Amino acid sequence: MNDDLVIVVVAGLVATACGLLGPFLVLRRIALLSDAVSHAVLPGIVAVWLVGQTRAPLPVIAGAAAFAVLCVLAIDALRASGLVASDAAIALVFPALFSLGVLGVTHFADGIHLDLDSTIYGEIAFTPFDTVTLGGVEVARAAVVLAVVVLANLALIALLWKELKATTFDPEFSATVRLRPRLLSRLLLVAVAVTAVAAFEAVGAILVVTMLIVPAATAYLLTDRLVVMVGLTVGIGWIGAVAGHRIALGLDSSIAGAMGLVCAACFVLALVGSPRYGPAARAMRHRTRAVDTAGAGPRPG
Template sequence: MNADLVIILTAILVSTASALVGSFLVLRRMALLSDAISHAVLPGIVLAYWLSGGERATVPALLGAAAAGLVTVVLVEWLTRTGKVKNDAAIGIVFPALFSLGVLAVSLFFRNVHLDMDAVLYGEIAYAPFNTLNLWGREVPESWLVMGSLTLLNLLFVLLFYKELKLSTFDPGLAAALGLAPGALHYGLMTLVSFTSVGAFQSVGAILIVAFLIIPPATAYLLTRRLPVMIALAVGVGVVSSLAGYALAIWLDASIAGMMATVAGLCFTLAFLFSPVEGYLTARLRRERQRLEVAARLLVAHLAHHDQPVPEGEVLEEFGWNPRFLKQVREKARQAGWLEVVREGLRPTARGLAMSSALLEPDP
């Protein structure tokens, strides 16, 4: 089977599974908790490996990871409810402790097996084509089976409980009043995050799974305010990051997982700067246009109170503007057809007088 296809499809499945649950984490302001879970599942994996007698099995690892993820969520929420520490501090306390416990267990008791810290942290998606299972007489990449199943599971969860997830995300109080059990949905979502994290460990490692859980949904959040569109955009950003990241990694002979995470970060940067909804530069340009329009209307209203053209020097003195800003305001008003420049100064046009009259008329 083509190795490039295996790697690319594995990355797409990981990014898609992550985007489906990560979108709700971002909306619930729990993005850092996904980072905590993706690291804290390690002791659960180690425990499952020990209980299964050292067998390399995916199902026990998934169950152990889910248990560790739920323990992480419960401990974080318990610490937060005590009122002694804030939520972010509770996350910072719980996940390093659990992750360190897992690392110690690996280094002390499983030194000669496949559970090594480099694989957990970084993974190596380039090895995905070599990890295969025999399915109906054909060799199928294990990553396809695992991540394909998890992607389908996450998709079914979102589709079946979409209304409940949406309501409990934006108004958990109302969801509880309507009997939708937001607590059960919360722990179900965290369980799927745990499943997705451990399912992607062997292929991509903790760093890329955290990137795919947070960055594409955060990017989509900057681009839209509609939940279905946000989920679709998050999936799309993950797919683009997978394809472009792999192509750039091959071209530059760099880390595949690292390049995919870098491309996802670049997508977020572009959305942060240029998003029509929440883009930093877009918002600044919009505010600047609004500022100029308000100033232009104010200038025309001022000119409308004079029978003769008003010299620009008098306008500068009246409003306290600098010449550069006055020039921008004058051009804005001229483009709108509100004023004209004559030898004596500035005067409003008929259109400007009409606008000024409408602006100064009291509301009925």
């Protein structure tokens, strides 16, 4: 397969996996929890490397998921103590876990295949060279792993669509009809963690966070319907992947960074030009309203 195509497909799969989860995070106002979780999985990856000397996807994902759950539980516990606001709880927990990971990397795993920079920036340019043979065809390993994650995320939101929707928009109501909002929220964050880890090697932490938050926030500016929002989010992610790849080739710069920039540019466009919520649209509505009231003549009373 063509190397460039592999890179774009891998990035697109990341965009899809993240795009399926991102809207729920943005709507639940826990977008930053995804940032925290994707940083907090680092010690999990390191621990798996230290214990098992392996970077095979399954154990790494299990270790990372364990730390993601730990992170969420710790944040929950801090918040529940009533002593710390939720933003400060997030800001306390994830740097601590990330520090553990950094110390593990620099102290125990120095010089081996666990490179800190690549977990942050990712080296998507190398994904075409790391291949596995599947049914006689050579495919990029990252693409296989990410495809599995996309399917898992798709299954999660397809099977729990109604439940996720209800708990996202009205947690109190869903609690009264026994939809277990906390459990669903945990499940969502575990899915975020698994996605983050699977995507780490390929695209790095920063693109994962970007793909989870920015396309979803962009789509949120453009529509009011959840289904449309999920679709738009995945679409915007793909635009970022394709255009970002082009730009990175042109500028000879980080591919993941360029993809993130394209997503951010999409957000700015939507913020300024959204037909529904942009300043232009709002000014227009304002004017029509002004004309309406003017046309209605002086108010009685």
